[in-house]
């Protein structure tokens with residue numbers, strides 16, 4: 001069994017997962033890093049790059065079994081893989097809805113099921129779920145993404161109440177706008193999911209312009225978030241939620257505590273900007 005700390009990171013080929021893989025490896029952790037584009041995972045000492053599709057049970061099982069066989073322990077699972085299946089709720093196909101929930105929610109849940117027996121036997125371990133401030137707030141055209149992130153938050157909280165008795169924790173990191181491929185993929189999906197002659201076209205055009213402006217002012221880098229993951233992995237007493245910025249924390253708080261007012265603000269924003 002290795003004497004290094006061991007972390008499993010999903011979605012390690014880009015953005016925050018890529019940055020986290022580098023950061024944990026540089027800080028001496030043994031990293032099992034998974035993604036579909038395995039060739040894009042950082043090639044570093046301490047990094048074992050593995051093909052992983054979190055929507056595929058056999059792939060999830062193979063990812064975890066490889067780590068247990070080679071390292072003999074698992075200290076942290078970082079459920080990071082995800083994307084935005086954006087598009088109007090009336091028009092996103094059910095096949096794409098399932099793909100969104102399989103990737104952003106059920107993949108994480110299944111990986112947790114596979115790592116927990118090992119963590120329980122160790123009497124230690126942590127599951128970090130990369131959610132979003134979109135786990136508390138929302139906007140038009142991202143419905144299934146927000147549903148998946150809201151559900152991931154609740155799933156993490158329930159899991160935390162079940163596994164603390166074994167010395168284990170499940171926590172959420174909730175990033176706001178962060179530099180990565182995420183925005184580009186979400187925008188591509190809006191267009192893909194829009195039907196010909198869609199009545200939502202003007203809303204999509206307005207939202208795209210707004211998102212472009214918001215992305216320009218993206219405050220955080222992927223490395224910033226990797227450092228938040230590191231805190232979540234190593235804090236002696238971990239928090240239930242981690243935010244990168246005070247603004248992210250405040251927006252989430254407002255949407256959660258003043259849900260009616262938030263909904264009104266969103267409708268006003270649609271009327272005036274979209």
Ligand SMILES: NC(=O)c1ccc[n+]([C@@H]2O[C@H](COP(=O)([O-])OP(=O)(O)OC[C@H]3O[C@@H](n4cnc5c(N)ncnc54)[C@H](OP(=O)(O)O)[C@@H]3O)[C@@H](O)[C@H]2O)c1
Pocket residue numbers: 010011012013014015016017018034035036037038052053054055080081082083084103130131132133174175176177178179180181182183185222
């Ligand atoms: N960027 C933001 O503004 C932002 C804000 C809040 C939350 N988030 C969340 O942060 C997480 C990381 O996203 P990012 O911003 O770093 O975006 P990104 O650069 O697009 O990276 C997404 C990663 O997820 C992986 N992935 C997607 N589907 C997968 C699948 N089926 N199986 C395995 N891996 C899969 C991708 O790898 P492959 O394609 O190679 O498989 C890629 O490595 C996501 O959960 C996202 O929802 C992002």
